[in-house]
Amino acid sequence: MNSGDYRLARSNSQRAMQPEIELRFAHFLINQAVDAAFCLGANGQFLYVNDATCQMTEYSGEELLSMTLHDIDVDYSLHNWLDIQSQDSFTFKSRYRTKQGRIFLVEISITYIEDQGRKFGCAFVREKSNEVVDVSVQKWINELRESKKKLQQEVYQLKAKEVELETSISILRSTLESTANGVIAVNFEGDILSFNQRFIDMWQIPESLILSKKCPRCKAFFENQLKDSEAFNRLVWEVSSQSDFESYDILELKDGRVFAHYSQPQRIDGKIIGRVWSIWDITEFKQTEKALRLNEARFRTLAETTDASTFLIQGTRLCYINPAVELLTGYTREELLTGFDLRQLIKNKKRRQVRNRNEIGNFEYQEINILTKNGTERWLACTVAVLDGVLDFGNKPVKLVAGIDITDYKYAESELNQALEQAKQLSELRARFLSIVCHQFRTPLNIVSFSNSLLKRHICEWTEEEIRPLLDNIQTATEHISQMVDDILFFSKAESAKINFEPRPLELVQFCNDLVAQMQMSSSQCQINFGSQLDCLVACMDKKLLESILKNLLDNAIKYSASNNTVDFQLWCEREHVIFQIKDQGIGIPVADQECLFEPFYRGSNIDDIPGTGLGLSILKTLVDLHKGQINVESEVGVGSKFTVILPLAQ
Helix, strand or coil: CCHHHHHHHHHHHHHHHHHHHHHHHHHHHHHCCCCEEEEECHHHEEEEECHHHHHHHCCCHHHHHCCEHHHCECCHHHCCHHHHHCCCEEEEEEEEECCCCCEEEEEEEEEEEEECCEEEEEEEEEECHHHHHHHHHHHHHHHHHHHHHHHHHHHHHHHHHHHHHHHHHHHHHHHHHHCCCEEEEECCCCEEEEECHHHHHHHCCCCCCCCECCCHHHHHHHHHHECCHHHHHHHHHCCCCCCCCCEEEEEEECCCCEEEEEEEEEEECCEEEEEEEEEEECHHHHHHHHHHHHCHHHHHHHHHHCCCEEEEEECCEEEEECHHHHHHHCCCHHHHHCCCCHHHCEEEEEEECECCHHHHCCCEEEEEEEECCCCCEEEEEEEEEECCCCCEECCEECEEEEEEECHHHHHHHHHHHHHHHHHHHHHHHHHHHHHHHHHHHHHHHHHHHHHHHHHHHHCCCCCHHHHHHHHHHHHHHHHHHHHHHHHHHHHHHHHCCCCCCCCEEEEHHHHHHHHHHHHHHHCCCCEEEEEECCCCCEEEECHHHHHHHHHHHHHHHHHCCCCCCEEEEEEEEECCEEEEEEECCCCCCCHHHHCCCCCCCCCCCCCCCCCCCCCHHHHHHHHHHHCCCEEEEEEECCCEEEEEEEEECCC
């Protein structure tokens, strides 16, 4: 080979070795850098790390190359990595954890590049430990904002319930407007609060008139239309809205019309809050009564043409019915007048008290509940009179019953009571909920605010040992708030039946051992002693819900026990049931409190300042019911409590 060929071969060899030499020098250069540097692949996988990275994290290079950035980045989930990867270069701060557990703040500059169709990130990291306090406080502030947002969602849900209630009241109002009776409501002071259009039409009240017992023009208007104004004042105007009686009255107008007037006190929880009056025109009834006193023929003529249901009853037998009765009951005339048992038609009846009996004649007023042929119930407001000597069948007296259908009014009355009760319960629940939430949130929020204020004031002069207790206080308060928010959200799901129940085969002994170990690591206040005579027990249960049940009971046993006490946790099987029993030596539960123990927001009378929302046992009872199980409690104040959960053993 000549010299020219030798130089050409040497030149080619040097060019082939050039990338390998450059790579070796790049490796030497990056490992001499003071800042940590590494390359990231998909899902944050470490592809390359320099020596400074190993020194900073206390991991070896081999260990880091088997890990992801998520393993050492405490705030990894707080960053928007999709946004970071979409930019050519991005700088931000985060917290890293060393192999020994030390957490410190770093500043990261990362650039994403693409090579041969593969995208990866090149990162340079510099430690910024002196700024860790600001990042931690900001994180907790963000968490508090998130908690506030969740509470606002709860408030929105309460407002939605208010809208539902307003809809119900609107429907009720429409029902009252559609009834044939005039209806009016009066409060304690005698002010007329509400009335329907039928009441206005019956009395022909002008728009300019103010309806109130305090208005002289209003009183004069009604007196001018009545034959007996003194009776009106005595029966209506002077009756207090707090009077505890029901009555039927008759009002005769100067134009010849006759109104039946029924009133009753309006109650909530046994307390009178006002009075409701119902008025209907019985002019036809009165005319019918007069016609019956003349002769039977004229009675039949009137009875056949009136819309009022008219009966003639002798003993337990129907002697006569008009067409309105057939329409009302669904029975034909032949069915009702041929050996029909009257008890099959009249379900029950209630006599109404009538004051000043001598003024209205020998009549009795009743509410009669009838059962129609198709099984539906209807209510009639009736006048009952004994026609002795006026009409008779076989020389025996008969009763005349004339009634109008007041079913719509009865349903409206019932719906009004239900709406008022629902409004009262909703108001009480909302007030109780807001009171508990505000009280329970105030203490941890004050701790966070106070600790944060001290940190801002002394951050530059205090040592890490002086700062650490304040950070721990903030952390504890934040966890307390988070737990309360979780309880409220879980209770909301339970109340709206949105909890998924998914039973799966579960090995209970190992499950309980793992749960006790987990709780013992997070709390050293009490020792939990778990025992079971079984080595293995498999049952179909929802693992997540069962964990909530047992964890709630164990948390309560620890929280309400003195330090260094023992909590006993037993598991056994009996008659196709799994039994979990948790016994503590805590403060105990008063007997009076045990009856309300599983109600939402209820807390014992002897808990003093021990924090809590009163939702835990209510949620627990719901979860036990989902398993078709039961829970029992035995407790004595100053001795301790024993909770026993019994769940079916479904293989």
